[in-house]
Amino acid sequence: MKEGKESPTTPEHTPASVNHVTVIDMDRTLIDTDRMVTLMYSAIADVLGDAVATELRHTEESQRGASFSVTTGLRTLLEGRGKGSVAMADETMSSIKHHMLKSAKPLGELSHDNGGLLEPGARELIAAIPRSERFILTYGESEEWQRWKLEAAGLGDEPYTILLPSEDATVEDREQPKIDFLKRHFDANADMFVFKNIHGIHEPLHTRTLTIIDDKKKHFESRSSKDDIVCLSRIECFWYAPHHQVELTHPTNVRIVRKLGELLRHLNAKHQQKT
Numbered sequence: 001m002k003e004g005k006e007s008p009t010t011p012e013h014t015p016a017s018v019n020h021v022t023v024i025d026m027d028r029t030l031i032d033t034d035r036m037v038t039l040m041y042s043a044i045a046d047v048l049g050d051a052v053a054t055e056l057r058h059t060e061e062s063q064r065g066a067s068f069s070v071t072t073g074l075r076t077l078l079e080g081r082g083k084g085s086v087a088m089a090d091e092t093m094s095s096i097k098h099h100m101l102k103s104a105k106p107l108g109e110l111s112h113d114n115g116g117l118l119e120p121g122a123r124e125l126i127a128a129i130p131r132s133e134r135f136i137l138t139y140g141e142s143e144e145w146q147r148w149k150l151e152a153a154g155l156g157d158e159p160y161t162i163l164l165p166s167e168d169a170t171v172e173d174r175e176q177p178k179i180d181f182l183k184r185h186f187d188a189n190a191d192m193f194v195f196k197n198i199h200g201i202h203e204p205l206h207t208r209t210l211t212i213i214d215d216k217k218k219h220f221e222s223r224s225s226k227d228d229i230v231c232l233s234r235i236e237c238f239w240y241a242p243h244h245q246v247e248l249t250h251p252t253n254v255r256i257v258r259k260l261g262e263l264l265r266h267l268n269a270k271h272q273q274k275t
Contacts (some may be wrong), residue, residue, distance in 0.1 A: 018133050021193070021207040022267065023182065025214040026138035026146070026160075029240050029260075030122045031153045032112065039117075039152065040070050043099035047092065052077065069142035097148060104152035117153050119242075121260030126158070128264055135198050135205075136160035137212070139175055159200035178219040179235065182210060186231040193234070213238040213263055217246075220254045238263050 027033040045053040056077055060068050071093065078089050110116035126134070136158055140146035143162050150156045163181060187194045195205040212235060214220070220237040237254040239246070240263075248254060257263050 017206040018130075019207065020133060020209045020211070020270075021195075021205065022129050022134045023137045023178070023210055023212040024125070024134060025178070025212075025216075025219070025240070026136050026150065026153075026155070028119070028215040029213060030119060030126075030136065030155065031117055031149060032119055033149070035115075035117055036149050036152060037070060039103055040096075040100055040148075042103065043096045044074065046099045047096045069140060069145045071145040071148065072142045093144075100148065101152055108154045119260065121264070125260045125264050126155075129267065131159065131200075134159065135195075135201070137163065137178055137181070139163040139165075139178070141165060157200065159198050161195070161198050175218075177221055177223060178212060178214060179222050179232075179237070182212065182235055183222065183231050186234070188231075209234045209236075211236050211238065211263075211267065213240050213257070213260075215240045217254065220252075238266075 024030055041053045041057060044056065056070070056073055059073055059077070060070070074096070075089060075093070078092065104117060107115060107117050112118060112120045136150070136155065138146050138150075138160065140162060141164075143164060146162045147156070150158070150160060163176065163178070165175065182193065185193050185195050190206070192206045192208055193210060195201075195207075198205060212220075214237075217239050220239065222232075232253065235253070239248075239254050239256050240260070241256055242258050246256060248256065
């Protein structure tokens with residue numbers, strides 16, 4: 001399988017060499033994706049009417065189980081309805097984004113229990129890890145939709161990388177495991193992970209060890225047959241499963257956490273051991 005591509009970024013200056021980096025998933029780990037999608041459909045209804053929002057909802061539901069981009073689905077729907085030129089479609093999308101961000105803004109400081117868009121403990125986790133020692137790693141069928149969600153959640157200025165599917169990948173292989181993305185960036189000669197093109201980091205980021213947290217266990221299951229024992233020994237994986245009673249059925253380097261605070265306590269303990 002050809003590797004999925006990474007979204008181009010607009011880098012900014014931050015320190016680029018650290019001892020440990022935490023890699024954090026976005027959808028359903030940092031943000032409540034269901035609330036974000038509801039916010040988007042509300043914005044679509046505001047701009048184009050309830051009928052368009054309902055039609056797009058039905059399209060999404062018909063693709064349940066597959067990765068669905070609301071923005072891509074909307075653009076396709078607009079084209080099918082003959083809504084004019086690309087420029088007109090862009091203008092419509094810009095108006096919808098404006099409505100979405102306007103609705104999201106007052107939710108930025110609210111807790112999850114009070115209707116906020118961030119998962120419980122997400123704000124505390126981000127605040128506790130130095131900016132130069134973390135980045136968001138998110139997968140999406142559409143770079144546009146991932147960026148909208150980041151911006152609406154107040155995370156648009158955070159260090160992040162967006163993984164996009166390979167153009168020639170099968171449906172089953174479109175979403176590459178994030179563990180393989182991390183492995184691909186391990187430089188055996190330097191004995192370090194080297195990440196380039198991370199939004200918010202001006203230079204390649206070098207680190208010896210990694211922690212990754214994601215709500216999908218499949219992202220820790222490598223498809224690569226490469227002998228990478230040294231690489232994998234540098235990565236600790238946390239499966240965020242707050243709503244499901246899941247179990248690990250065999251010895252693995254993956255740990256289950258029910259709350260993001262559990263990961264934060266682990267990182268704090270790890271830091272204290274080193275100092």
